[in-house]
Amino acid sequence: MRSKEKKRLKKNITMKDLAAYLEIDRTTVSKALTGAPGVSPKTIEKVREAAERLGYKKDSFASSLQTGKNSVLGLLLADFRRGIYAPLIEAFQHTAMKHQYSTILYYVNRGQDDWISAIEMLKQQRISGATFISAAATAGLNDYLDDFLKNGITVNTLERNYADRQIDLVALNHRQAGYDLTNHLIALGHRSIVFMTFADIKGTPEGRLQGYDEAMRSAGLQPMVIAEDKPVSHASGDEMLLAYERLKLAWDRLDKPTAFIGVNDNFALGMMHALKEKHISVPGEVSVAGFDDLNAALAIPQLTTMRSPMRQSGAMLAELLIRRIQQSNLPASTHMMDYDIVARSSTGPAPID
């Protein structure tokens, strides 16, 4: 009874079926199909044709048991920010699929245990490679990377330096983004440009600020930074509110700036709100810009912003992983991904005094 049912489901034909059909050995079929040496071209052709006709498809799962490597990639996300990685995930998955790889996704925001079991399960699945996304510093991360490498699993990271010759790195060029955006404003005639960010600077905000700083100094201008020192939740709404209040407080002390840059779109949105309250026209009197292009289109006027290259990064990470899986002795490489400027209507020429 049961075996009948099984047969009804499993109509997939196997190498064995091909072999029976052609009246040759199954191992010969295997060799012919995988391109192993020592099979006559004639046989290869025969096997190929029969496979085609009978609609044979290799069972990658079964072959994984033998080879130890499944056509699956892991994507480990350990960052507090939601949403921002959605395009990265999608591009990663899509690129993997193009190469016949599936993607197993793990969110590991919740402390040590999550990491351990996620890694255990990925090893169980015999994944061929994994990408680690973790802007936040995570204790023990390097150990986890080593664990994978030791098990013959190729590894990759976003924004995470790691001293090993077998690991490729994809990083976002935050500095260049800050530099370009600032120069965009300078080119529009702005000379007094304020940059608002967190006080506890590291990673992404740090790079953006540095770029701003460089651009200002190169142009002989004085950088003006407002750094928020309150602990912040990183929820979009909270960041927005923070910037809103901070600008209102700081306004009177400022020396009539004509442009404001927020360290991300939420900051820029908050500043927009403060400026509207003060009846200052954007971009007539003041220009405003942000980073990410996550929420930049929600203001009126819509915000000029530097779009994070999440899509490109996701595709690149998957591509690098697969390349290294297929050829493990490649030298490690670092890839700086550039932001795109999205010029909308919140920036314009500096007002003439």
Next chain:
Amino acid sequence: MRSKEKKRLKKNITMKDLAAYLEIDRTTVSKALTGAPGVSPKTIEKVREAAERLGYKKDSFASSLQTGKNSVLGLLLADFRRGIYAPLIEAFQHTAMKHQYSTILYYVNRGQDDWISAIEMLKQQRISGATFISAAATAGLNDYLDDFLKNGITVNTLERNYADRQIDLVALNHRQAGYDLTNHLIALGHRSIVFMTFADIKGTPEGRLQGYDEAMRSAGLQPMVIAEDKPVSHASGDEMLLAYERLKLAWDRLDKPTAFIGVNDNFALGMMHALKEKHISVPGEVSVAGFDDLNAALAIPQLTTMRSPMRQSGAMLAELLIRRIQQSNLPASTHMMDYDIVARSSTGPAPID
């Protein structure tokens, strides 16, 4: 040479090792460990202990080859909206992990071919179950569902009716959300409440509108709907702009409403912008509210909204899937997930004339 290397990596001990250690047969070990009938308690205990001591862990991958079912769930996302499903995905994955299941994610926005290869690859991976998320009507979706069912793969959907006794359904209670939000405003004394939505109404917007309609009529109030008929891109910024412009145009024709509901947060944001431009105070003169809680916190004042139960839905879908995998003869169930009201400062008592 190679086999040495392999051995260095694979220190995992197998059932065979256990059997050799205990000097019994490997199949007995298997039975003892899986709880199959016909093994003496004494042997079971012995095997358990030895497994514990030697640190044996079952290779679920190998067992999947035999049983045909891997401890992996598929999550198929076929919707145009980005970001909104992030909490659902995370909750789904997290719930799956709690039950020792991994999650393979597929985005299938890009036409037919994507569907076919995604499904092919999931079958290859011998997934035990899959959840389909697709608010958009997708041609052939039912065929894909059937395909899975025929292959013994458990299936689930979000917001997708499907006439089969083997499929559970999780749906969001859009109607209730519209009803509750409207009543929230009515309770605050509002009698003239406008609802702005798309003209091409179906699915989510339809339910929200119906709830609004019911609440208004129950209270003896006249529903007032502004329906946008321009084709719309569903990008957040575009929706916001649309609502902004639509309200500015319609304003003079409106009979002094004291409250506005947007069919989602983006619509509400756009209306907020229009109201600010007209120097109408929120919530002093007019209250504003939306749905989703995706971008609601980005306005000033922050928006009252009905939060979509994405997190709960994700957890529920995974839970239902796993339950049905373990016991396939359960009756099909439907689960209505309720929105949560998030009362912020964009709504307040109706002004007294």
Next chain:
DNA sequence: CTGTTAGCGCCTTCAC
């Protein structure tokens, strides 16, 4: 109750 035999579908020696 335990052990035997036979797979799941593929790949990798090794003889012929």
Next chain:
DNA sequence: GTGAAGGCGCTAACAG
């Protein structure tokens, strides 16, 4: 060149 074994690690049928 081809075929004959054996194995990846676990399960499922049957026999003892």
